[in-house]
Amino acid sequence: MAKISIIVNGNPVNANVDPRTLLVQFLRENLRLTGTHVGCDTSQCGACVVHLDGKAVKSCTTLAVMADGHEVKTIEGLAADGAPLHPMQEAFREHHGLQCGFCTPGMIMTAIDIVHRKGHELSDHVIREELEGNLCRCTGYQNIVLSIAAGAKAMAKSDLA
Amino acid sequence: MYEFKYHRPATVRQAANLLVKNEDAKLIAGGHTLVPVMKQRLASPPHLVDLSHIEGLNGIEMKGRSLVIGATATHAEVANSPIVGEAIPALADLASQIGDPAVRHRGTIGGSLANNDPTADYPAAVLALGATIVTNKRRLKAEEYFQGLFSTALEPDEIITKVMFPLPKKAAYVKFRNQASRYALVGVFVAKRPSDVRVAVTGAGSNGVFRVTAFEEALKKRFSHKVLDGLVVSADGLNNDLHGSAEYRAHLIAVVARRAVEAATAKG
Numbered sequence: 001m002a003k004i005s006i007i008v009n010g011n012p013v014n015a016n017v018d019p020r021t022l023l024v025q026f027l028r029e030n031l032r033l034t035g036t037h038v039g040c041d042t043s044q045c046g047a048c049v050v051h052l053d054g055k056a057v058k059s060c061t062t063l064a065v066m067a068d069g070h071e072v073k074t075i076e077g078l079a080a081d082g083a084p085l086h087p088m089q090e091a092f093r094e095h096h097g098l099q100c101g102f103c104t105p106g107m108i109m110t111a112i113d114i115v116h117r118k119g120h121e122l123s124d125h126v127i128r129e130e131l132e133g134n135l136c137r138c139t140g141y142q143n144i145v146l147s148i149a150a151g152a153k154a155m156a157k158s159d160l161a
Numbered sequence: 162m163y164e165f166k167y168h169r170p171a172t173v174r175q176a177a178n179l180l181v182k183n184e185d186a187k188l189i190a191g192g193h194t195l196v197p198v199m200k201q202r203l204a205s206p207p208h209l210v211d212l213s214h215i216e217g218l219n220g221i222e223m224k225g226r227s228l229v230i231g232a233t234a235t236h237a238e239v240a241n242s243p244i245v246g247e248a249i250p251a252l253a254d255l256a257s258q259i260g261d262p263a264v265r266h267r268g269t270i271g272g273s274l275a276n277n278d279p280t281a282d283y284p285a286a287v288l289a290l291g292a293t294i295v296t297n298k299r300r301l302k303a304e305e306y307f308q309g310l311f312s313t314a315l316e317p318d319e320i321i322t323k324v325m326f327p328l329p330k331k332a333a334y335v336k337f338r339n340q341a342s343r344y345a346l347v348g349v350f351v352a353k354r355p356s357d358v359r360v361a362v363t364g365a366g367s368n369g370v371f372r373v374t375a376f377e378e379a380l381k382k383r384f385s386h387k388v389l390d391g392l393v394v395s396a397d398g399l400n401n402d403l404h405g406s407a408e409y410r411a412h413l414i415a416v417v418a419r420r421a422v423e424a425a426t427a428k429g
Contacts, residue, residue: 002167018164019165019166019167019209020163020164020199022196042197043193043197043260046261046263049263052266055237055266056263056266057263057266057267058193058263058267061192061193061196061197061267062196062267063167063189063192065167065169065211066189066192066211110262110263113262113263114262117262130262132262133260133263133264134261
Protein backbone atom coordinates (compact mmCIF):
# COMPACT_ATOMS: atom_id res chain seq x y z
CA MET A 1 0.00 0.00 0.00
CA ALA A 2 1.09 3.57 -0.62
CA LYS A 3 0.18 6.63 1.40
CA ILE A 4 -1.19 9.49 -0.65
CA SER A 5 -2.29 13.03 0.12
CA ILE A 6 -4.29 14.80 -2.54
CA ILE A 7 -6.33 18.00 -2.47
CA VAL A 8 -9.61 16.97 -4.06
CA ASN A 9 -12.04 19.78 -4.88
CA GLY A 10 -10.30 21.95 -2.31
CA ASN A 11 -10.39 19.36 0.48
CA PRO A 12 -7.30 17.52 1.71
CA VAL A 13 -7.67 13.75 1.35
CA ASN A 14 -5.28 11.23 2.91
CA ALA A 15 -5.52 7.57 2.03
CA ASN A 16 -3.69 4.29 1.73
CA VAL A 17 -4.03 2.86 -1.74
CA ASP A 18 -2.80 -0.11 -3.67
CA PRO A 19 -0.33 1.47 -6.16
CA ARG A 20 -2.24 -0.02 -9.09
CA THR A 21 -5.34 2.04 -8.22
CA LEU A 22 -6.23 4.35 -11.07
CA LEU A 23 -7.11 7.93 -10.21
CA VAL A 24 -10.61 7.42 -11.59
CA GLN A 25 -11.10 4.36 -9.36
CA PHE A 26 -9.86 6.28 -6.35
CA LEU A 27 -12.26 9.16 -7.02
CA ARG A 28 -15.27 6.94 -7.69
CA GLU A 29 -14.75 4.06 -5.30
CA ASN A 30 -12.85 5.56 -2.36
CA LEU A 31 -14.25 9.08 -2.42
CA ARG A 32 -17.66 8.26 -3.98
CA LEU A 33 -17.24 11.09 -6.45
CA THR A 34 -19.13 9.25 -9.19
CA GLY A 35 -19.54 12.16 -11.60
CA THR A 36 -16.25 11.19 -13.22
CA HIS A 37 -17.10 8.30 -15.54
CA VAL A 38 -15.29 5.40 -17.13
CA GLY A 39 -16.38 5.13 -20.73
CA CYS A 40 -13.78 3.32 -22.79
CA ASP A 41 -11.02 2.69 -20.23
CA THR A 42 -8.46 3.08 -23.04
CA SER A 43 -7.77 6.85 -22.82
CA GLN A 44 -9.87 7.66 -25.86
CA CYS A 45 -13.36 8.73 -24.78
CA GLY A 46 -12.63 11.42 -22.20
CA ALA A 47 -15.55 10.58 -19.88
CA CYS A 48 -12.94 10.38 -17.08
CA VAL A 49 -11.40 13.84 -17.60
CA VAL A 50 -10.57 15.69 -14.38
CA HIS A 51 -8.17 18.55 -13.71
CA LEU A 52 -4.79 17.71 -12.19
CA ASP A 53 -3.11 20.91 -11.01
CA GLY A 54 -5.50 22.80 -13.26
CA LYS A 55 -4.90 20.79 -16.41
CA ALA A 56 -7.29 18.34 -18.07
CA VAL A 57 -6.07 14.75 -17.76
CA LYS A 58 -7.55 11.32 -18.29
CA SER A 59 -8.01 9.86 -14.83
CA CYS A 60 -8.36 6.33 -16.26
CA THR A 61 -4.74 6.53 -17.41
CA THR A 62 -3.29 8.18 -14.32
CA LEU A 63 -2.30 6.24 -11.22
CA ALA A 64 -3.69 7.64 -7.97
CA VAL A 65 -0.16 7.49 -6.48
CA MET A 66 1.02 9.82 -9.22
CA ALA A 67 -1.49 12.44 -8.05
CA ASP A 68 0.07 12.40 -4.58
CA GLY A 69 0.90 15.94 -3.50
CA HIS A 70 -1.16 17.44 -6.29
CA GLU A 71 -4.58 19.04 -6.66
CA VAL A 72 -7.48 17.33 -8.36
CA LYS A 73 -10.72 18.95 -9.42
CA THR A 74 -13.70 16.87 -10.51
CA ILE A 75 -17.11 17.83 -11.87
CA GLU A 76 -18.37 17.84 -8.27
CA GLY A 77 -15.87 20.60 -7.49
CA LEU A 78 -17.35 23.09 -9.95
CA ALA A 79 -20.40 24.09 -7.94
CA ALA A 80 -21.15 23.22 -4.33
CA ASP A 81 -24.42 21.50 -3.46
CA GLY A 82 -27.24 23.98 -3.80
CA ALA A 83 -24.96 26.70 -5.20
CA PRO A 84 -25.54 28.10 -8.68
CA LEU A 85 -24.06 25.96 -11.45
CA HIS A 86 -20.68 26.80 -12.94
CA PRO A 87 -21.20 28.92 -16.10
CA MET A 88 -20.05 26.02 -18.28
CA GLN A 89 -22.54 23.68 -16.61
CA GLU A 90 -25.25 26.28 -17.04
CA ALA A 91 -24.34 26.68 -20.73
CA PHE A 92 -24.64 22.90 -21.30
CA ARG A 93 -28.09 23.00 -19.65
CA GLU A 94 -29.20 26.05 -21.58
CA HIS A 95 -28.01 24.86 -25.01
CA HIS A 96 -28.98 21.20 -24.68
CA GLY A 97 -25.35 20.12 -24.66
CA LEU A 98 -26.19 16.85 -22.94
CA GLN A 99 -28.14 13.96 -24.33
CA CYS A 100 -27.76 10.79 -22.27
CA GLY A 101 -25.37 12.76 -20.05
CA PHE A 102 -22.73 10.07 -19.71
CA CYS A 103 -19.97 12.03 -21.44
CA THR A 104 -21.06 15.38 -20.00
CA PRO A 105 -18.81 15.61 -16.91
CA GLY A 106 -15.73 14.90 -19.03
CA MET A 107 -16.93 17.28 -21.74
CA ILE A 108 -17.40 20.06 -19.19
CA MET A 109 -14.01 19.51 -17.53
CA THR A 110 -12.39 19.52 -20.98
CA ALA A 111 -14.38 22.60 -21.99
CA ILE A 112 -13.14 24.55 -18.98
CA ASP A 113 -9.58 23.46 -19.75
CA ILE A 114 -10.02 24.73 -23.32
CA VAL A 115 -11.12 28.12 -21.98
CA HIS A 116 -8.11 28.23 -19.64
CA ARG A 117 -5.78 27.61 -22.55
CA LYS A 118 -7.51 29.31 -25.46
CA GLY A 119 -9.52 32.12 -23.92
CA HIS A 120 -13.16 33.11 -23.97
CA GLU A 121 -13.74 33.69 -27.68
CA LEU A 122 -13.68 30.22 -29.19
CA SER A 123 -14.45 29.49 -32.83
CA ASP A 124 -16.34 26.33 -33.69
CA HIS A 125 -13.23 25.08 -35.44
CA VAL A 126 -11.07 25.46 -32.33
CA ILE A 127 -13.70 23.81 -30.14
CA ARG A 128 -14.04 20.83 -32.49
CA GLU A 129 -10.26 20.40 -32.71
CA GLU A 130 -9.87 20.62 -28.95
CA LEU A 131 -12.67 18.12 -28.30
CA GLU A 132 -10.68 15.43 -30.04
CA GLY A 133 -10.21 13.47 -26.83
CA ASN A 134 -13.87 13.42 -25.80
CA LEU A 135 -16.37 11.13 -27.46
CA CYS A 136 -20.16 11.55 -27.29
CA ARG A 137 -21.80 8.25 -28.08
CA CYS A 138 -25.10 10.00 -28.82
CA THR A 139 -23.06 11.89 -31.46
CA GLY A 140 -24.60 15.10 -30.17
CA TYR A 141 -21.63 17.29 -30.92
CA GLN A 142 -23.52 20.21 -32.46
CA ASN A 143 -25.06 21.38 -29.21
CA ILE A 144 -21.94 20.55 -27.22
CA VAL A 145 -20.00 22.93 -29.48
CA LEU A 146 -22.69 25.60 -29.02
CA SER A 147 -22.62 25.07 -25.25
CA ILE A 148 -18.85 25.40 -25.00
CA ALA A 149 -18.80 28.61 -27.08
CA ALA A 150 -21.51 30.09 -24.84
CA GLY A 151 -19.97 28.76 -21.62
CA ALA A 152 -16.59 30.24 -22.57
CA LYS A 153 -18.17 33.67 -22.98
CA ALA A 154 -20.12 33.32 -19.75
CA MET A 155 -16.96 32.37 -17.85
CA ALA A 156 -15.45 35.74 -18.82
CA LYS A 157 -18.18 37.47 -16.84
CA SER A 158 -18.05 35.11 -13.89
CA ASP A 159 -15.71 34.78 -10.94
CA LEU A 160 -15.88 31.02 -11.27
CA ALA A 161 -13.04 29.78 -13.42
CA MET B 162 -3.66 -4.56 -13.77
CA TYR B 163 -1.35 -6.87 -11.82
CA GLU B 164 0.19 -5.79 -8.54
CA PHE B 165 3.50 -3.93 -8.51
CA LYS B 166 5.72 -2.05 -6.09
CA TYR B 167 5.86 1.69 -6.63
CA HIS B 168 9.07 3.70 -6.20
CA ARG B 169 9.52 7.42 -6.27
CA PRO B 170 13.17 8.42 -6.54
CA ALA B 171 14.21 12.06 -6.12
CA THR B 172 17.22 11.88 -8.45
CA VAL B 173 18.21 10.16 -11.69
CA ARG B 174 20.96 8.33 -9.80
CA GLN B 175 18.43 6.89 -7.32
CA ALA B 176 16.20 5.90 -10.22
CA ALA B 177 19.10 4.12 -11.95
CA ASN B 178 19.98 2.29 -8.72
CA LEU B 179 16.40 1.09 -8.42
CA LEU B 180 16.62 -0.26 -11.97
CA VAL B 181 19.85 -2.08 -11.14
CA LYS B 182 18.43 -3.57 -7.95
CA ASN B 183 15.09 -4.61 -9.36
CA GLU B 184 15.19 -6.68 -12.46
CA ASP B 185 12.24 -6.08 -14.80
CA ALA B 186 11.50 -2.72 -13.20
CA LYS B 187 9.92 -0.21 -15.57
CA LEU B 188 10.22 3.54 -15.63
CA ILE B 189 7.05 5.61 -15.67
CA ALA B 190 6.80 9.33 -16.44
CA GLY B 191 3.41 10.33 -17.82
CA GLY B 192 2.28 6.74 -18.02
CA HIS B 193 0.18 7.24 -21.11
CA THR B 194 1.66 4.29 -22.91
CA LEU B 195 2.64 2.09 -20.00
CA VAL B 196 -0.58 2.30 -17.95
CA PRO B 197 -2.82 1.19 -20.86
CA VAL B 198 -0.65 -1.85 -21.61
CA MET B 199 -0.53 -2.72 -17.90
CA LYS B 200 -4.33 -2.47 -17.73
CA GLN B 201 -4.56 -4.89 -20.64
CA ARG B 202 -2.06 -7.12 -18.85
CA LEU B 203 0.26 -7.01 -21.83
CA ALA B 204 2.93 -5.86 -19.39
CA SER B 205 3.20 -6.63 -15.69
CA PRO B 206 6.37 -5.06 -14.32
CA PRO B 207 6.89 -6.00 -10.65
CA HIS B 208 8.39 -2.56 -9.95
CA LEU B 209 7.48 0.88 -11.25
CA VAL B 210 9.99 3.70 -10.89
CA ASP B 211 8.26 7.08 -11.16
CA LEU B 212 10.41 9.77 -12.78
CA SER B 213 7.82 12.52 -12.47
CA HIS B 214 9.12 13.84 -9.15
CA ILE B 215 12.74 14.21 -10.25
CA GLU B 216 13.57 17.89 -10.42
CA GLY B 217 15.12 19.46 -13.46
CA LEU B 218 14.24 16.68 -15.89
CA ASN B 219 11.60 18.70 -17.71
CA GLY B 220 13.42 21.89 -18.70
CA ILE B 221 13.47 23.33 -22.22
CA GLU B 222 16.37 25.59 -23.20
CA MET B 223 18.73 26.67 -25.94
CA LYS B 224 22.35 25.64 -25.45
CA GLY B 225 24.52 27.14 -28.15
CA ARG B 226 23.03 26.02 -31.47
CA SER B 227 21.04 23.18 -29.91
CA LEU B 228 17.55 23.00 -28.54
CA VAL B 229 17.64 20.89 -25.37
CA ILE B 230 14.43 19.30 -24.13
CA GLY B 231 14.29 17.50 -20.78
CA ALA B 232 13.03 13.92 -20.82
CA THR B 233 9.91 14.56 -18.76
CA ALA B 234 8.80 17.63 -20.71
CA THR B 235 5.21 16.89 -21.70
CA HIS B 236 3.93 17.05 -25.26
CA ALA B 237 1.88 20.12 -24.25
CA GLU B 238 4.99 21.83 -22.85
CA VAL B 239 6.92 21.20 -26.09
CA ALA B 240 3.96 22.29 -28.22
CA ASN B 241 3.47 25.55 -26.31
CA SER B 242 7.07 26.43 -25.49
CA PRO B 243 8.05 29.80 -27.02
CA ILE B 244 11.64 28.49 -27.09
CA VAL B 245 10.69 25.49 -29.23
CA GLY B 246 8.36 27.64 -31.36
CA GLU B 247 11.24 29.98 -32.11
CA ALA B 248 13.97 27.36 -32.58
CA ILE B 249 12.21 24.48 -34.37
CA PRO B 250 8.55 25.32 -35.04
CA ALA B 251 8.10 21.98 -36.83
CA LEU B 252 8.84 20.20 -33.56
CA ALA B 253 6.25 22.25 -31.64
CA ASP B 254 3.80 21.50 -34.45
CA LEU B 255 4.55 17.77 -34.18
CA ALA B 256 4.00 17.77 -30.41
CA SER B 257 0.68 19.57 -30.85
CA GLN B 258 -0.55 16.66 -32.99
CA ILE B 259 0.14 13.87 -30.50
CA GLY B 260 -2.96 12.24 -29.01
CA ASP B 261 -5.44 14.77 -27.65
CA PRO B 262 -5.11 17.71 -25.23
CA ALA B 263 -5.50 15.58 -22.07
CA VAL B 264 -2.95 13.05 -23.33
CA ARG B 265 -0.53 15.85 -24.19
CA HIS B 266 -0.75 17.12 -20.61
CA ARG B 267 0.73 13.85 -19.32
CA GLY B 268 2.74 12.14 -22.05
CA THR B 269 6.45 12.96 -22.24
CA ILE B 270 9.11 13.12 -24.96
CA GLY B 271 11.41 10.77 -23.04
CA GLY B 272 8.64 8.24 -22.55
CA SER B 273 7.71 8.31 -26.19
CA LEU B 274 11.31 7.78 -27.30
CA ALA B 275 12.03 5.07 -24.73
CA ASN B 276 8.96 3.16 -25.88
CA ASN B 277 9.73 3.65 -29.61
CA ASP B 278 6.25 2.77 -30.81
CA PRO B 279 6.41 2.37 -34.61
CA THR B 280 3.47 4.80 -34.97
CA ALA B 281 4.72 7.44 -32.52
CA ASP B 282 5.51 10.92 -33.84
CA TYR B 283 8.71 11.91 -32.04
CA PRO B 284 10.99 9.26 -33.57
CA ALA B 285 10.53 10.87 -37.01
CA ALA B 286 11.67 14.26 -35.68
CA VAL B 287 14.60 12.82 -33.74
CA LEU B 288 15.87 10.87 -36.75
CA ALA B 289 15.28 13.62 -39.34
CA LEU B 290 16.81 16.37 -37.23
CA GLY B 291 19.78 14.20 -36.24
CA ALA B 292 19.12 14.68 -32.55
CA THR B 293 21.23 13.25 -29.74
CA ILE B 294 19.59 11.25 -26.96
CA VAL B 295 21.36 12.01 -23.69
CA THR B 296 21.12 9.39 -20.96
CA ASN B 297 22.52 9.01 -17.45
CA LYS B 298 25.39 7.12 -19.04
CA ARG B 299 26.16 8.47 -22.50
CA ARG B 300 25.04 10.27 -25.62
CA LEU B 301 23.38 8.31 -28.38
CA LYS B 302 22.99 9.51 -31.94
CA ALA B 303 19.52 9.08 -33.40
CA GLU B 304 20.88 6.68 -36.04
CA GLU B 305 22.19 4.27 -33.41
CA TYR B 306 19.33 4.80 -30.96
CA PHE B 307 16.38 3.35 -32.87
CA GLN B 308 16.72 -0.40 -33.27
CA GLY B 309 13.38 -1.57 -34.60
CA LEU B 310 9.93 -2.21 -33.21
CA PHE B 311 9.66 -0.98 -29.59
CA SER B 312 13.39 -1.52 -29.43
CA THR B 313 16.17 0.99 -28.66
CA ALA B 314 19.85 1.06 -27.79
CA LEU B 315 18.98 1.78 -24.14
CA GLU B 316 20.42 -0.63 -21.61
CA PRO B 317 18.17 -1.95 -18.82
CA ASP B 318 19.41 0.59 -16.26
CA GLU B 319 19.77 3.47 -18.69
CA ILE B 320 17.54 6.54 -18.36
CA ILE B 321 16.96 9.23 -20.97
CA THR B 322 17.61 12.61 -19.35
CA LYS B 323 17.32 14.96 -22.32
CA VAL B 324 17.22 15.23 -26.07
CA MET B 325 19.44 17.68 -27.97
CA PHE B 326 18.21 18.91 -31.34
CA PRO B 327 20.61 20.75 -33.67
CA LEU B 328 18.75 23.57 -35.44
CA PRO B 329 17.73 22.84 -39.03
CA LYS B 330 17.49 25.46 -41.76
CA LYS B 331 14.00 24.35 -42.66
CA ALA B 332 11.77 21.60 -41.36
CA ALA B 333 8.19 20.37 -41.31
CA TYR B 334 6.20 17.41 -40.09
CA VAL B 335 3.10 16.19 -41.86
CA LYS B 336 1.03 13.43 -40.32
CA PHE B 337 -1.59 11.35 -42.05
CA ARG B 338 -3.64 10.07 -39.16
CA ASN B 339 -5.41 6.83 -38.71
CA GLN B 340 -8.96 8.13 -38.46
CA ALA B 341 -9.80 5.91 -35.50
CA SER B 342 -6.67 5.82 -33.34
CA ARG B 343 -5.22 9.18 -34.45
CA TYR B 344 -1.79 7.57 -34.51
CA ALA B 345 0.29 8.16 -37.63
CA LEU B 346 -0.65 5.88 -40.51
CA VAL B 347 2.20 7.70 -42.17
CA GLY B 348 4.08 10.66 -40.72
CA VAL B 349 6.97 12.33 -42.51
CA PHE B 350 9.45 14.72 -40.95
CA VAL B 351 11.59 16.59 -43.47
CA ALA B 352 14.62 18.55 -42.30
CA LYS B 353 16.97 20.66 -44.41
CA ARG B 354 20.10 20.69 -42.30
CA PRO B 355 23.28 22.73 -42.87
CA SER B 356 25.05 19.70 -44.35
CA ASP B 357 22.29 17.46 -45.71
CA VAL B 358 18.58 16.78 -46.03
CA ARG B 359 16.83 14.09 -44.05
CA VAL B 360 13.44 12.52 -44.60
CA ALA B 361 12.23 10.27 -41.78
CA VAL B 362 9.03 8.24 -41.87
CA THR B 363 7.03 6.99 -38.92
CA GLY B 364 3.92 4.82 -38.81
CA ALA B 365 4.65 2.95 -42.02
CA GLY B 366 7.69 0.79 -41.43
CA SER B 367 7.27 -2.68 -39.99
CA ASN B 368 10.64 -2.12 -38.34
CA GLY B 369 9.82 1.33 -36.97
CA VAL B 370 11.06 4.74 -38.06
CA PHE B 371 13.28 4.88 -41.18
CA ARG B 372 14.81 7.31 -43.67
CA VAL B 373 14.06 7.55 -47.38
CA THR B 374 17.49 8.08 -48.89
CA ALA B 375 16.25 8.43 -52.48
CA PHE B 376 14.15 11.43 -51.43
CA GLU B 377 17.02 12.84 -49.41
CA GLU B 378 19.42 12.72 -52.39
CA ALA B 379 16.93 14.45 -54.66
CA LEU B 380 16.11 17.12 -52.08
CA LYS B 381 19.76 17.75 -51.35
CA LYS B 382 20.24 18.84 -54.97
CA ARG B 383 17.23 21.14 -54.81
CA PHE B 384 14.97 21.54 -51.80
CA SER B 385 11.64 21.64 -53.61
CA HIS B 386 8.69 19.27 -53.61
CA LYS B 387 8.95 19.19 -57.40
CA VAL B 388 12.10 17.06 -57.30
CA LEU B 389 10.06 14.28 -55.69
CA ASP B 390 7.79 14.02 -58.75
CA GLY B 391 7.96 10.52 -60.12
CA LEU B 392 9.95 9.15 -57.20
CA VAL B 393 8.31 6.19 -55.50
CA VAL B 394 8.85 4.19 -52.35
CA SER B 395 8.94 0.40 -52.35
CA ALA B 396 6.20 -1.36 -50.41
CA ASP B 397 8.74 -3.88 -49.11
CA GLY B 398 9.07 -3.75 -45.34
CA LEU B 399 6.02 -1.55 -44.87
CA ASN B 400 3.15 -2.38 -42.55
CA ASN B 401 0.32 -4.25 -44.16
CA ASP B 402 -2.69 -4.39 -41.86
CA LEU B 403 -6.38 -3.64 -41.59
CA HIS B 404 -5.64 0.08 -41.50
CA GLY B 405 -3.91 0.07 -44.88
CA SER B 406 -1.97 -2.10 -47.27
CA ALA B 407 1.79 -1.77 -47.73
CA GLU B 408 1.16 -0.39 -51.24
CA TYR B 409 -1.20 2.24 -49.85
CA ARG B 410 1.35 3.28 -47.26
CA ALA B 411 4.09 3.44 -49.92
CA HIS B 412 1.90 5.77 -51.96
CA LEU B 413 1.10 7.86 -48.87
CA ILE B 414 4.77 8.30 -48.01
CA ALA B 415 5.40 9.97 -51.37
CA VAL B 416 2.32 12.19 -51.01
CA VAL B 417 2.97 13.13 -47.40
CA ALA B 418 6.69 13.75 -48.03
CA ARG B 419 5.79 16.16 -50.84
CA ARG B 420 3.39 18.01 -48.51
CA ALA B 421 6.06 18.17 -45.82
CA VAL B 422 8.59 19.72 -48.23
CA GLU B 423 5.94 22.20 -49.37
CA ALA B 424 5.20 23.09 -45.75
CA ALA B 425 8.91 23.46 -44.94
CA THR B 426 9.53 25.76 -47.90
CA ALA B 427 6.37 27.80 -47.26
CA LYS B 428 7.64 28.60 -43.78
CA GLY B 429 10.71 30.24 -45.37
